[in-house]
C-alpha cells in the first residue's frame with residue numbers, strides 16, 4: 121500500500137529519501153521519508169530485519185545513511201536514546217545512582233556540579249520506576265529487567281524533549297512493563313516526544329498517536345486509528 125506522508129507542521133526531525141546498505145551490500149532501508157512531530161508518540165513497527173534499528177541509529181546519528189538526509193529542528197542534546205542493548209553501561213563499575221546521574225553529564229560542568237534539581241528528579245525517577253531500593257547497588261550485579269529500568273531512568277534524567285526507545289520492555293515482567301508504559305504516557309502528556317520501536321501490538325493500540333510500519337521501505341505511516349483499521353481489514 122502506498123501512503124502519502126502525513127504533513128509535518130511541527131516537525132522536530134525530518135528524514136528525506138533515506139536509504140542505507142551495509143558494507144556487505146545488505147540493503148537495510150530504501151527511500152524512507154518520515155517526520156516526527158513535537159509531542160508525538162510514534163511507534164516504529166516491522167518484522168525482524170525490517171530495518172527498524174538501522175533507522176533509529178540513523179536518526180540518533182550513530183549510522184551515516186548511504187543516501188538521504190536527516191534534519192533536526194531541536195537541539196541534538198535534547199534527544200535521548202535507549203538502545204536495545206547497552207552492554208557497556210550495564211557492566212560499568214558504578215552504582216545505580218551514579219549511572220542514572222551520568223545521563224545528565226553537562227558537557228561543560230565537572231561531575232560533582234550536579235544541580236540539586238537534577239538529583240531530586242533522579243530520586244523521583246527511582247521511585248517511579250520502582251528501583252529506589254537498588255540505588256546503592258552496582259549496576260553490573262542487577263538482573264536484566266532491573267538494568268533496563270535503570271537505563272531508562274538514565275535516559276530520562278536530562279529531561280529530554282525527544283526520547284527514542286528500541287524495544288524498551290524486553291526483559292521486563294508484566295508489572296514493570298505496565299509501569300514503564302504508564303510513565304511514558306505521563307511524560308508524553310507533559311510534552312515529551314516519543315519514538316518507540318515495538319513489537320507490542322497492545323501497547324501500540326493503547327499508547328501510540330502515530331504508527332510507521334517499515335519493511336526496508338515505508339509500508340504505512342499515519343495515525344494509529346487508521347493503522348488499526350487497516351490491520352482489521354487485513355485480518356477479515
Ligand SMILES: Nc1ncnc2c1ncn2[C@@H]1O[C@H](COP(=O)(O)OP(=O)(O)OP(=O)(O)O)[C@@H](O)[C@H]1O
Pocket residue numbers: 142143144146147148166167168169170171172173174175
Ligand atoms: N552491522 C551490520 N552489518 C551488516 N548488516 C547488518 C548490520 N546490522 C543490520 N544488518 C542487516 O540490516 C537489515 C536490517 O537490520 P536491523 O537490525 O535494522 O533490523 P530490525 O528491524 O531492527 O530487526 P530486529 O527486529 O530483528 O531487531 C537486516 O537484514 C540485518 O541483517
